[in-house]
Amino acid sequence: MSDSYIKIATIKEIQEPESTSKRVIEWMQQNNYIESELSKSGLGLDDLAFKPSSNHVEIVGYDENITRLNACGVEFKTGRQVSNSLAFNPLIKMICKHCGENRFKDFTPQEFYTDATPPDKLKLYTVMFKLFEKWEKGETASLICPICDQHSNLDEYEIEGSICLTNFEMTFWNWPDLKTEFMKDLQDLIQSPIKRMNGHL
Ligand SMILES: [Zn+2]
Numbered sequence: 712m713s714d715s716y717i718k719i720a721t722i723k724e725i726q727e728p729e730s731t732s733k734r735v736i737e738w739m740q741q742n743n744y745i746e747s748e749l750s751k752s753g754l755g756l757d758d759l760a761f762k763p764s765s766n767h768v769e770i771v772g773y774d775e776n777i778t779r780l781n782a783c784g785v786e787f788k789t790g791r792q793v794s795n796s797l798a799f800n801p802l803i804k805m806i807c808k809h810c811g812e813n814r815f816k817d818f819t820p821q822e823f824y825t826d827a828t829p830p831d832k833l834k835l836y837t838v839m840f841k842l843f844e845k846w847e848k849g850e851t852a853s854l855i856c857p858i859c860d861q862h863s864n865l866d867e868y869e870i871e872g873s874i875c876l877t878n879f880e881m882t883f884w885n886w887p888d889l890k891t892e893f894m895k896d897l898q899d900l901i902q903s904p905i906k907r908m909n910g911h912l
Pocket of ligand 1: 807809811856857859860861
């Protein structure tokens with residue numbers, strides 16, 4: 712069976728990821744959306760997450776009986792990371808702060824998905840994964856814009872699509888889609904813009 716996920720992350724790094732995480736966890740526990748203790752309910756057999764609790768159906772709208780699954784927990788991460796980087800592709804827009812152009816403006820889905828992108832062009836995309844690693848380690852991650860030839864740091868790009876350069880991420884394993892109301896409550900608690908990213912493994 713394949714696993715699905717919903718990731719919710721702040722679109723930028725926040726000042727106090729630890730205390731934000733604590734605040735969200737406590738609020739979700741008080742409302743009985745998640746259990747009070749961590750258990751092995753993440754994706755990997757030993758990955759710790761909070762299992763859905765008695766009221767979790769309130770925030771999804773209908774009962775899919777997800778607690779029967781091994782991976783059904785909510786996982787919290789507060790380290791610096793490129794959230795949802797596995798889903799990164801050149802159809803995501805990366806806007807340069809100098810010229811306002813999208814680094815991947817010349818990519819087309821047809822070329823990309825049929826492996827027909829010319830190698831020189833493809834490199835604009837493939838170099839990104841190394842940069843993600845550098846950024847996550849706190850190293851300098853700067854790149855040259857192919858359009859205006861100017862340098863920027865990775866986190867100076869405006870990214871339109873399903874990844875976040877973040878230090879606060881929640882992953883809901885195999886949960887049905889979350890209610891808008893819940894997203895609003897979360898937004899109020901986190902107090903920094905968030906993004907929801909759905910995916911499958
Ligand atoms: Zn540029």
